[in-house]
Amino acid sequence: MMSKVREIDPDAAVRDVIINLLLTTLPPDMRAAAPELADRVAEHPEVAPYVRKRWGELTEGQGNIVAREAGVVARDVESGGGHVSASGGEHLH
Numbered sequence: 001m002m003s004k005v006r007e008i009d010p011d012a013a014v015r016d017v018i019i020n021l022l023l024t025t026l027p028p029d030m031r032a033a034a035p036e037l038a039d040r041v042a043e044h045p046e047v048a049p050y051v052r053k054r055w056g057e058l059t060e061g062q063g064n065i066v067a068r069e070a071g072v073v074a075r076d077v078e079s080g081g082g083h084v085s086a087s088g089g090e091h092l093h
Contacts, residue, residue, distance in 0.1 A: 008063075010056025015042055017055050018070050025074040037073050044069045
């Protein structure tokens with residue numbers, strides 16, 4: 001288990017969870033972009049099927065996919081490798 005992960009409200013919408021994950025990951029000067037970045041995470045092919053669900057409806061594995069992609073987008077933007085505008089779901093590994 002990751003020690004930084006807090007309990008997530010199972011009734012929270014997945015998109016809201018993505019925004020909260022981004023807000024906790026991004027540096028303060030980039031947090032205003034969290035809603036737009038959440039759209040980019042939501043467009044990712046591995047995340048898109050879960051965006052209209054509640055967090056509690058996801059399996060642990062599905063939640064991990066969502067959290068991983070939120071982290072990838074946050075790292076990408078923070079490192080300057082990504083743009084704040086949506087990129088069609090592409091990501092770098």
